[in-house]
Amino acid sequence: MSAIVEVNNLVKRYGDVMALDHFDLTIQPGEVFGLLGPNGSGKTTAINCILQLLTYDKGIIQLFGQPMTPTAYQLKRKIGVVPQNVALFEELTVQENIDFFCALYVADRKERRRLVEEAISFVGLEDYRKFRPRKLSGGLLRRLNIACGIAHCPSLAFFDEPTVAVDPQSRNAILEGIRLMNERGCTVVYTSHYMEEVEEICSRIMIMDRGRAVAVGTNAELKAMVGTGERIRAEVALLPDEVRRRIASLPHVRRIDYDGELLSVHCEQGAHNVGDVLGVLADASIAVGRLYSEPPTLNDVFLEITGKQLRD
């Protein structure tokens, strides 16, 4: 199957700053592809270059197997974009806004009416169709923003941080909607700096930093790339140095931290890491409050690859 998005060797400079540094990207049809990275890592620049909103210095961009250019209208017809900022006409109602943006893609009025109705119910704005944007809450505005971008049923949709400043209820509705779109056959490119969201909905993830792809793979593949297997946390009131040394010398233990209340033990993949740690604490007659084990997060992956936190 040929890639729906293929970017090779993309270079974008702003003066001396390299925004995209020989950036490569391949997205297959049917994927929910996550672009994850801290602010300024080049996610939005990459999308803007792909959509031809920005010029670039070097590289090849192909969508649906064809070169993407500013005048590739046949390709643009199959694309939906949900920008980071809410982009609407203040003067038009919810229904009129969706109809206008849908009409840029679909000329037939009857067909459009059906699509607009579908989009309204898809984002749950049935009760607000006659409202103007200024009457909507932040979450509802975001939903309208999404409806305007996907009403024409695109084959490829770009979501640029669609959940920024959104309440949890609307956020869940948005993520559920994206999943549903994907089930209906739409390939989704999703950018965010919220790793939990990306982990939740993306089938494949690219982690970006300084304009480069630092890691690509499924959630599990990314976590397998790094040494951290799990993180064991235990609430202990007192931890003598001798006990700390014994824990640190256990097999698979890579690092331990203790802040006076909470003990964190970073382990490699191991069959019984929790049992080993508990055994040492029990031998030393140290009372343990709560104890839990966490699998590695994308932040751990990012931290290990780049040496800094994802949310820096």
Add this chain to the structure above:
Amino acid sequence: MQAFKTALGVCLRHPVYLIVYVGLLSLMGLFMGQSLVAAPDEGEFSAARIPFTVVDRDDSRLSRAIGEFLAARGEWVEVADEQRALQDAVATGQVDYLLIVPEGFEEDFMAAARGSGVAPQLESVFSFQSSSAMLADTQVNQYLRLVGVTAALDLGASAAQAIASANEAAQESASVQVVNPPQLAVGADAFLFYLMWGSYPLTAAIVVSVGLLMGAFSRVDVRRRVLVSPVSALSLGMQKVAAGFVVTVAVWAFIIGLGLAAFRGSAACLPPGALALALIATFLYALTPLAIAFLLGQLGASEMVSNAVGNIVGMVFTFLGGAWVSISLLPASVQAVASFTPVYWLTNVLSSCSEAGGATDALWASALPSLGVLALFAVAIFVAALVGGRLRLQSSQAGGNAAAARSR
């Protein structure tokens, strides 16, 4: 066509601007123009009668004759011969003309008329609000000259005889008849004034309304969203300009239609060729605010900026162009600047229409350069808008490359 319809929809969603700038300002022009409409021709003349008083300190035959002379031409108001009362009478408009006849006036006057002594002076005060008072004073002096001439010619005549003779001579008056002006175009002044005044509502209404619809599409995120759609930038731009043009035509048609309806008699005084020229010039002028609105849209101006520009530019253009105050009354330096405003050229054309006789070919030939300049203003601003829009496309404000660079 969707962008075209949406653009018109955006404009119609701001009805207050249309009501204020098109409706109310046009009505204001209408009321002002009405003041220029001539009163019905009655074919008779009646002189103005002013309130006056005569303070007679001489109590002579001549002083009483002066009072009677004035009473035949105005309304006598009794005012006490006290300084405060006399001042108040003039200051409060109780009388427009106050005449004080000093004691011994008749005796001194007759002696002076017959060559012995200096002629005594009457003391007169006029209201600054009435030029009729000045005319009454002139008439009193003329009357006294008649008395003086009679006394000088007939040295044996008494004061009473001289007054009687002067009264007889003063009976003579020129017959006055109201005659229609020979040039019909003079009657078109009201309509032409309305058109000149109309340059302000035209400017404000078009700049604000079209600026709003252009601006709605120029909001950074909306523009970017539209740019990623399969609609070409050219098609979108054409639809926006077409919508702006329709709004311009509608505003122009309303203002002109209102003027034609209200001043149909005045407009009918113009030869058809001159009327057509006036309307075409006004329409050509309307393209300048359209171009300004397009420029504002290209620069991403907000609603507030559109309002400010529409009003300020409208007032400056209209004032400097001579639509409110005749340009000849302005200082030479201002007159020099005025030629850089399109209303100046519009006023030129409209003024030449008011002077048009039957030969409209010559009128058109003389107006063509002004029409050309009017069109040039619109074209020049439109080109500037295209260049400005192109530059802004990459600016940080518009979210172009510079914005992305700044966000890093």
